[in-house]
Amino acid sequence: MSTDALIRPWRTATLVASLVAAIELVLLIAAAFLLLAKPLSHALRQHAESSALAPAKKSSPVVHHAAAPKVAKPKLSRAQTRVFVFNGNGRTGAAAAEAARLQSLGYRVPGTANAKRQDYATSVVMYQSGFAGEAERLAHDMHVKVVGPLDGVTPSTLHGAQLAVVLGAN
Secondary structure, X not given: OOHHHHHHHHHHHHHHHHXXXXXXXXXXXXXXXXXXXXXXXXXXXXXXXXXXXXXXXXXXXXXXXXXXXXXXXXXXXXXXXXXXXXXXXXXXXXXXXXXXXXXXXXXXXXXXXXXXXXXXXXXXXXXXXXXHHHHHHHHHHHOOOEEEEOOOOOHHHHOOOOEEEEEOOO
């Protein structure tokens, strides 16, 4: 028997074993991906949501030489300012409780209602054109950081109010 005949079966067996091992490796990698993909995607999503909803980090003070933004001065007193309160956090009675608190501060509240959505993360003060100063004052009184013009609410929905508050979870 020649040496070539003795070596050839071993070479073939080695190539077949290597091919089987490569296929097993690919299958193991695919199985690991399938098993880890869903938990990993959930962890990444939770991290992204918590980062998006986390309060802003305090940074070192930076001196800006630009003029500070002008804050409009209110033209109406609290007693003349009408505020419509929307419940956007899903808690029963939240709008009525906030309306009572605003009335105790001197604001007039023509009504309350549920917002179209019940998943607002933060409270928002919105104002009709010309009432930005009143909105800033109300936001200060309520400790609300988000103030903007009416968005998604028609003035007729407010029953004569100049301002609207959408209560969020925070």
